[in-house]
Amino acid sequence: MPARPPSPKTLPPNMTTNRKLNITFGLLSVGLLITLLFKLTIVPGGIILSGFFLGGMIIGGIILGCLLVSGILRLIFKKTSFLTIFSITTAISFVAFHYQLYSPTLTIKVPNEYNGEINLILSNVTDNILTVDSNGFGYLNEWTFKKTYTKPIVEQLDGKNLDKNLVGFNPSTFWAKGEFTSSESKMKIQTLSFKINSDDKLGEKRYYSSDLLKLVDKSKLMK
DSSP: OOOOOOOOOOOOHHHHHHHHHHHHHHHHHHHHHHHHHHHHTTSOOOSSSOHHHHHHHHHHHHHHHHHHHHHHHHHHOTTSOHHHHHHHHHHHHHHHHHHHHOOOOOEEEEOTTOOEEEEEEEBSOSSOBOBOOTTOEEEEOHHHHHHOOSOOEEEETTOOBOGGGEEOSSSSOOOEEEEEEOTTTOOEEEEEEEEEOOGGGTTOOOOOOOOHHHHSOGGGBOO
């Protein structure tokens, strides 16, 4: 009888598990990294450096930190490969960074034919007030105020979309951040703002002024 060919060797269970984890978390880490790099193209930067550059530095720090942590964890979980641990730690870190970069896209309603400055004010409200009044004032809770940087959707009360009428702070940062303090009442107002131009003034840099300290709803201000 002819000799039976040797049966293929099967991998030990722990190696099979490591391989599956490597593939799963490796693909997850790469996917998260790609989406992070895309998101960094719209993140505002600092005074000189772009958001992409600053975010890239943070990603580099995350990878170096994960290498160090993975080396330490490998000493504890000796049956798990270094690559598996590294894939898991990077995936978790990238998810956390995604959360830090998250910005809600606000939908703002303005009075019909409104043009001028929109000021969303840091306030004590629980639910954001995004239908602005005749002065262009809306009110944000603390979480939304701190997280928002993406360009909003702005519509008139009649439903007309005003995207082409919006004028941001500068090409890389849409929202302008402001802080105003009254020397008399010690009241401090923090705002996120942008401008809306009329159809015949599209793209122009126009200057509007509103007396925030007099017109704001003081009962909604942070204490």
